[in-house]
Amino acid sequence: MSEPMRMSWKQATELAGRTVVLTGCASGIGRATAQQFAAAGVKVYAGDVNERDGAATIEAIRQGGGQGEFVPLDLTQASSIDAFVDEVKRRSAGQIDIIASIAGIDRIEPFLKNTPEIWDKIIGVNYLGPVRMIHRLLPAMVERGVGGRIITISSDAGRVGSTGETFYSGTKGAVISFTKALAREMARHGIKCNCVAPGPTDTPLFTVAMDEKLRDSLVKAIPLRRMANPVEIANVILFFASPAADYITGQVLSVSGGLTMHG
Secondary structure (H helix, E strand, C coil), X not given: XXXXXXXXXXXXXXXXXXXXXXXXCCCHHHHHHHHHHXXXXXXXXXXXXXXXXXXXXXXXXXXXCCCEEEEECCCCCHHHHXXXXXXXXXXXXXXXXXXXXXXXXXCCCCHHHCCHHHHHHHHHHHHHHHXXXXXXXXXXHHHHCCXXXXXXXXXXXXXXXXXXXXXXXXXXHHHHHHHHHHHHHHHHHCEEEEEEEECCECCHHHHHHCCHXXXXXXXXXXXXXXXXXXXXXXXHHHXXXXXXXXXXXXXXXXXXXXXXXXX
Protein backbone atom coordinates (compact mmCIF):
# COMPACT_ATOMS: atom_id res chain seq x y z
CA MET A 1 0.00 0.00 0.00
CA SER A 2 1.42 3.38 -1.01
CA GLU A 3 1.95 6.01 1.65
CA PRO A 4 -0.38 9.02 1.64
CA MET A 5 1.00 12.10 -0.07
CA ARG A 6 2.61 14.45 2.44
CA MET A 7 1.73 18.10 2.08
CA SER A 8 2.37 21.25 4.04
CA TRP A 9 -0.74 23.02 5.30
CA LYS A 10 -0.22 25.67 2.61
CA GLN A 11 -0.20 22.98 -0.08
CA ALA A 12 -3.19 21.24 1.49
CA THR A 13 -5.31 24.36 1.24
CA GLU A 14 -4.09 25.52 -2.19
CA LEU A 15 -6.94 26.19 -4.63
CA ALA A 16 -5.41 28.63 -7.11
CA GLY A 17 -6.08 27.87 -10.76
CA ARG A 18 -9.28 25.94 -10.17
CA THR A 19 -12.80 26.87 -11.19
CA VAL A 20 -16.01 26.82 -9.19
CA VAL A 21 -19.63 26.90 -10.32
CA LEU A 22 -21.57 28.51 -7.51
CA THR A 23 -25.21 29.42 -6.86
CA GLY A 24 -26.72 32.01 -4.56
CA CYS A 25 -24.00 34.62 -5.04
CA ALA A 26 -26.22 37.67 -4.55
CA SER A 27 -26.05 37.69 -0.76
CA GLY A 28 -25.32 35.83 2.45
CA ILE A 29 -23.35 32.60 2.41
CA GLY A 30 -23.23 32.45 -1.39
CA ARG A 31 -21.77 35.93 -1.69
CA ALA A 32 -19.20 35.29 1.05
CA THR A 33 -18.22 31.98 -0.54
CA ALA A 34 -17.79 33.51 -3.99
CA GLN A 35 -15.52 36.17 -2.48
CA GLN A 36 -13.49 33.63 -0.49
CA PHE A 37 -12.99 31.40 -3.52
CA ALA A 38 -11.89 34.39 -5.61
CA ALA A 39 -9.46 35.48 -2.88
CA ALA A 40 -7.96 31.97 -2.99
CA GLY A 41 -7.26 32.29 -6.73
CA VAL A 42 -10.28 30.31 -7.94
CA LYS A 43 -12.20 31.51 -10.99
CA VAL A 44 -15.85 31.89 -10.01
CA TYR A 45 -18.79 31.20 -12.31
CA ALA A 46 -21.79 32.33 -10.29
CA GLY A 47 -25.53 32.38 -10.72
CA ASP A 48 -28.50 33.89 -8.92
CA VAL A 49 -32.09 34.87 -9.65
CA ASN A 50 -31.24 38.33 -8.23
CA GLU A 51 -29.31 39.58 -11.23
CA ARG A 52 -28.49 43.03 -9.88
CA ASP A 53 -26.91 41.87 -6.62
CA GLY A 54 -25.39 38.77 -8.19
CA ALA A 55 -23.63 40.89 -10.80
CA ALA A 56 -22.54 43.28 -8.03
CA THR A 57 -20.84 40.42 -6.20
CA ILE A 58 -18.85 39.54 -9.30
CA GLU A 59 -17.97 43.18 -9.93
CA ALA A 60 -16.63 43.44 -6.37
CA ILE A 61 -14.55 40.32 -6.96
CA ARG A 62 -13.06 41.80 -10.14
CA GLN A 63 -12.31 45.11 -8.47
CA GLY A 64 -10.45 43.17 -5.80
CA GLY A 65 -8.28 41.48 -8.42
CA GLY A 66 -10.17 38.18 -8.55
CA GLN A 67 -11.72 36.35 -11.49
CA GLY A 68 -15.46 35.94 -11.76
CA GLU A 69 -18.33 35.81 -14.20
CA PHE A 70 -22.06 36.10 -13.54
CA VAL A 71 -24.76 34.15 -15.36
CA PRO A 72 -28.46 34.60 -14.46
CA LEU A 73 -30.07 31.54 -12.88
CA ASP A 74 -33.56 30.69 -11.66
CA LEU A 75 -33.40 27.27 -10.00
CA THR A 76 -37.18 26.87 -10.18
CA GLN A 77 -37.08 26.85 -14.01
CA ALA A 78 -35.55 23.93 -15.91
CA SER A 79 -34.97 26.12 -18.98
CA SER A 80 -32.99 28.63 -16.88
CA ILE A 81 -30.85 25.85 -15.41
CA ASP A 82 -30.13 24.50 -18.89
CA ALA A 83 -29.17 27.96 -20.17
CA PHE A 84 -26.97 28.57 -17.11
CA VAL A 85 -25.13 25.27 -17.48
CA ASP A 86 -24.63 25.68 -21.23
CA GLU A 87 -23.21 29.17 -20.76
CA VAL A 88 -20.91 28.16 -17.91
CA LYS A 89 -19.58 25.21 -19.90
CA ARG A 90 -18.98 27.48 -22.88
CA ARG A 91 -17.17 30.17 -20.88
CA SER A 92 -15.09 27.69 -18.88
CA ALA A 93 -14.28 25.48 -21.88
CA GLY A 94 -15.55 22.55 -19.83
CA GLN A 95 -13.17 23.04 -16.90
CA ILE A 96 -15.39 22.51 -13.89
CA ASP A 97 -13.42 21.61 -10.77
CA ILE A 98 -15.86 22.50 -7.99
CA ILE A 99 -19.63 22.78 -7.75
CA ALA A 100 -20.95 24.70 -4.73
CA SER A 101 -24.73 24.58 -4.53
CA ILE A 102 -25.55 27.30 -2.00
CA ALA A 103 -28.78 29.05 -3.04
CA GLY A 104 -31.72 28.47 -0.71
CA ILE A 105 -35.02 29.90 0.51
CA ASP A 106 -37.18 29.44 3.57
CA ARG A 107 -40.61 30.33 4.93
CA ILE A 108 -41.04 30.24 8.70
CA GLU A 109 -44.64 29.42 9.55
CA PRO A 110 -46.63 26.47 10.92
CA PHE A 111 -46.87 23.54 8.51
CA LEU A 112 -50.69 23.74 8.41
CA LYS A 113 -50.40 27.29 7.04
CA ASN A 114 -48.15 26.22 4.15
CA THR A 115 -49.56 26.40 0.63
CA PRO A 116 -48.67 24.17 -2.32
CA GLU A 117 -47.25 27.27 -4.02
CA ILE A 118 -44.64 27.79 -1.31
CA TRP A 119 -43.84 24.06 -1.34
CA ASP A 120 -43.15 24.22 -5.08
CA LYS A 121 -40.85 27.22 -4.69
CA ILE A 122 -38.91 25.86 -1.71
CA ILE A 123 -38.40 22.42 -3.22
CA GLY A 124 -37.38 24.00 -6.53
CA VAL A 125 -34.70 26.22 -5.05
CA ASN A 126 -33.51 23.95 -2.24
CA TYR A 127 -33.64 20.51 -3.84
CA LEU A 128 -34.90 19.88 -7.36
CA GLY A 129 -33.08 22.87 -8.87
CA PRO A 130 -29.68 21.87 -7.43
CA VAL A 131 -30.26 18.25 -8.46
CA ARG A 132 -31.02 19.30 -12.03
CA MET A 133 -28.02 21.62 -12.15
CA ILE A 134 -25.59 19.04 -10.75
CA HIS A 135 -26.99 16.40 -13.12
CA ARG A 136 -26.22 18.68 -16.06
CA LEU A 137 -22.76 19.73 -14.85
CA LEU A 138 -21.45 16.36 -13.72
CA PRO A 139 -20.78 14.79 -17.15
CA ALA A 140 -18.18 17.46 -17.94
CA MET A 141 -16.49 16.83 -14.59
CA VAL A 142 -16.49 13.06 -15.13
CA GLU A 143 -15.25 13.32 -18.71
CA ARG A 144 -12.21 15.37 -17.69
CA GLY A 145 -11.06 12.42 -15.59
CA VAL A 146 -9.28 14.49 -12.94
CA GLY A 147 -11.80 14.25 -10.13
CA GLY A 148 -13.62 17.18 -8.60
CA ARG A 149 -15.61 18.42 -5.65
CA ILE A 150 -19.31 18.90 -5.04
CA ILE A 151 -20.36 20.79 -1.94
CA THR A 152 -24.03 21.13 -1.09
CA ILE A 153 -25.66 23.26 1.58
CA SER A 154 -28.19 21.65 3.87
CA SER A 155 -29.11 23.01 7.30
CA ASP A 156 -29.20 21.78 10.85
CA ALA A 157 -32.96 21.87 10.27
CA GLY A 158 -32.38 19.04 7.79
CA ARG A 159 -30.52 17.02 10.43
CA VAL A 160 -32.76 17.46 13.48
CA GLY A 161 -35.91 19.26 12.27
CA SER A 162 -37.09 22.76 13.14
CA THR A 163 -40.43 24.06 14.38
CA GLY A 164 -42.03 26.32 11.80
CA GLU A 165 -39.74 24.98 9.06
CA THR A 166 -41.23 21.56 8.48
CA PHE A 167 -41.20 21.55 4.69
CA TYR A 168 -37.89 23.44 4.55
CA SER A 169 -36.42 20.82 6.89
CA GLY A 170 -37.65 18.10 4.53
CA THR A 171 -35.91 19.64 1.53
CA LYS A 172 -32.69 20.08 3.49
CA GLY A 173 -32.86 16.49 4.70
CA ALA A 174 -33.23 15.44 1.07
CA VAL A 175 -30.07 17.38 0.20
CA ILE A 176 -28.16 15.35 2.81
CA SER A 177 -29.38 12.00 1.47
CA PHE A 178 -28.76 13.06 -2.12
CA THR A 179 -25.21 14.13 -1.32
CA LYS A 180 -24.38 10.89 0.49
CA ALA A 181 -25.76 8.72 -2.31
CA LEU A 182 -24.01 10.80 -4.97
CA ALA A 183 -20.74 10.45 -3.04
CA ARG A 184 -21.01 6.66 -3.37
CA GLU A 185 -21.62 6.83 -7.12
CA MET A 186 -18.93 9.41 -7.83
CA ALA A 187 -16.14 7.92 -5.70
CA ARG A 188 -14.84 5.81 -8.58
CA HIS A 189 -14.40 9.02 -10.59
CA GLY A 190 -12.42 10.70 -7.83
CA ILE A 191 -15.24 13.19 -7.23
CA LYS A 192 -15.82 13.91 -3.54
CA CYS A 193 -19.27 15.05 -2.43
CA ASN A 194 -19.83 16.63 0.97
CA CYS A 195 -22.49 18.69 2.68
CA VAL A 196 -22.32 21.71 4.99
CA ALA A 197 -25.18 22.14 7.48
CA PRO A 198 -25.20 25.70 8.82
CA GLY A 199 -26.99 26.64 11.98
CA PRO A 200 -28.38 30.17 12.48
CA THR A 201 -26.37 32.52 10.27
CA ASP A 202 -26.52 36.29 9.94
CA THR A 203 -27.88 36.43 6.39
CA PRO A 204 -30.79 38.26 4.74
CA LEU A 205 -32.63 34.91 4.47
CA PHE A 206 -32.47 34.47 8.23
CA THR A 207 -33.12 38.05 9.32
CA VAL A 208 -36.11 38.52 6.99
CA ALA A 209 -37.70 35.19 7.85
CA MET A 210 -37.53 35.50 11.65
CA ASP A 211 -38.77 38.23 14.01
CA GLU A 212 -36.45 39.85 16.54
CA LYS A 213 -37.87 38.09 19.60
CA LEU A 214 -37.45 34.66 18.04
CA ARG A 215 -33.92 35.52 16.88
CA ASP A 216 -32.92 36.57 20.38
CA SER A 217 -34.26 33.39 21.95
CA LEU A 218 -32.47 31.28 19.35
CA VAL A 219 -29.15 33.04 19.95
CA LYS A 220 -29.51 32.34 23.68
CA ALA A 221 -29.81 28.63 22.87
CA ILE A 222 -26.49 28.61 20.96
CA PRO A 223 -23.58 27.67 23.26
CA LEU A 224 -21.33 30.25 21.56
CA ARG A 225 -24.08 32.85 22.09
CA ARG A 226 -24.06 34.29 18.60
CA MET A 227 -25.07 33.54 15.03
CA ALA A 228 -22.49 32.55 12.45
CA ASN A 229 -20.97 35.08 10.10
CA PRO A 230 -21.44 33.98 6.45
CA VAL A 231 -17.64 33.90 6.02
CA GLU A 232 -17.44 31.21 8.71
CA ILE A 233 -19.67 28.97 6.61
CA ALA A 234 -17.78 29.89 3.44
CA ASN A 235 -14.48 28.81 4.99
CA VAL A 236 -15.87 25.31 5.62
CA ILE A 237 -17.03 25.12 2.00
CA LEU A 238 -13.51 26.04 0.87
CA PHE A 239 -12.06 23.38 3.16
CA PHE A 240 -14.19 20.68 1.48
CA ALA A 241 -13.03 22.00 -1.91
CA SER A 242 -9.34 21.92 -0.95
CA PRO A 243 -6.72 19.15 -1.06
CA ALA A 244 -6.96 19.05 2.73
CA ALA A 245 -10.26 17.18 2.26
CA ASP A 246 -8.92 14.65 -0.27
CA TYR A 247 -9.96 11.68 1.88
CA ILE A 248 -13.39 13.00 2.89
CA THR A 249 -16.59 12.19 1.02
CA GLY A 250 -20.24 11.63 1.87
CA GLN A 251 -20.01 13.66 5.06
CA VAL A 252 -22.20 16.29 6.68
CA LEU A 253 -20.52 18.97 8.79
CA SER A 254 -22.67 21.03 11.14
CA VAL A 255 -21.50 24.62 11.60
CA SER A 256 -23.85 25.81 14.30
CA GLY A 257 -21.88 27.17 17.25
CA GLY A 258 -22.71 24.01 19.15
CA LEU A 259 -26.50 24.35 18.80
CA THR A 260 -26.83 20.74 17.64
CA MET A 261 -24.00 18.65 19.07
CA HIS A 262 -25.56 15.26 18.48
CA GLY A 263 -26.44 13.21 15.41
